[in-house]
Amino acid sequence: MVNPDERQPGIAHGNGRTPTQGRSLEAIFELESPTGRDFDNPRHEWRRLFSEVLGTFFLVLVGAGGGVVGAFSNGAIERAAAVTAPGLMVLAIILFMGAVSGAHLNPAVSIAFAARGDFNWRRVPGYILAQLVGATLACLVLWAMFGKIGMLGATEPGPGVSDLQAAIMEFLLTLGLVSTILGTASKAQNVGTIAALGVGGYIILAGLWSSPISGASMNPARSFGPDLVLGNFDHYWVYIVGPIVGALVAVAFAYILRGRGGDLSARRAAQGMVGTRLQEDATAQPSSGEATA
Numbered sequence: 001m002v003n004p005d006e007r008q009p010g011i012a013h014g015n016g017r018t019p020t021q022g023r024s025l026e027a028i029f030e031l032e033s034p035t036g037r038d039f040d041n042p043r044h045e046w047r048r049l050f051s052e053v054l055g056t057f058f059l060v061l062v063g064a065g066g067g068v069v070g071a072f073s074n075g076a077i078e079r080a081a082a083v084t085a086p087g088l089m090v091l092a093i094i095l096f097m098g099a100v101s102g103a104h105l106n107p108a109v110s111i112a113f114a115a116r117g118d119f120n121w122r123r124v125p126g127y128i129l130a131q132l133v134g135a136t137l138a139c140l141v142l143w144a145m146f147g148k149i150g151m152l153g154a155t156e157p158g159p160g161v162s163d164l165q166a167a168i169m170e171f172l173l174t175l176g177l178v179s180t181i182l183g184t185a186s187k188a189q190n191v192g193t194i195a196a197l198g199v200g201g202y203i204i205l206a207g208l209w210s211s212p213i214s215g216a217s218m219n220p221a222r223s224f225g226p227d228l229v230l231g232n233f234d235h236y237w238v239y240i241v242g243p244i245v246g247a248l249v250a251v252a253f254a255y256i257l258r259g260r261g262g263d264l265s266a267r268r269a270a271q272g273m274v275g276t277r278l279q280e281d282a283t284a285q286p287s288s289g290e291a292t293a
Contacts, residue, residue, distance in 0.1 A: 056134030064153025083207025091200030170242025
């Protein structure tokens, strides 16, 4: 006996629309593709943007703060500590709110995820704006607390280092960083939250050996905050061109290593899971001992 409450495909109901039409209209209303089940619910986008602002704020507070506190304390913060702290902060951010927004914290990472097919290009401008706002707020807090000392932790080419040399260094460092991020997010090498160790560890490693050359920014937002508050963008192009080109080359290398992107594991890592259809699909999957028929 057929349950009259069951909705059959292709049959109109009380609202005059079929279920398929209803889902399509709802998808259009929410600015998502009617067939894109992997696209997140835009009603939760404010949470993701806030997550990017907050995460980038903490990252830049620690990254730029090392130089500021070092200057304020007459050198009590050594270089090794200053470059280790951002990596540990990124590790913590990924663990405590990576599932909300993907914890990009970096325009180069957002662009790389989109170019890889793991993240929708429509969301990239909002993420980048949120990251720039978070970085600027962190530097304003440091300025209010300590004044404009230690160049507010600005990333600059080291003494005797040309802009071109610094840009090449930023390219190489970001190539490695984004390769690590894309690799640990992919289905082939996905290691879940342990990926935070790989990403945080790479940031520390990069800073330990290369910070005297370029500051080991690898992040246009990280460099934007201090430069904006100081009103000095003389070297900022280094920290746009180097990281973004490095990120795009990392996407090309990921294609060579693993083929096309866009697998479910990578999309979950890039987009976050809160309020998404990816989350619904994951929770709806039956357990190994559950009947599927």
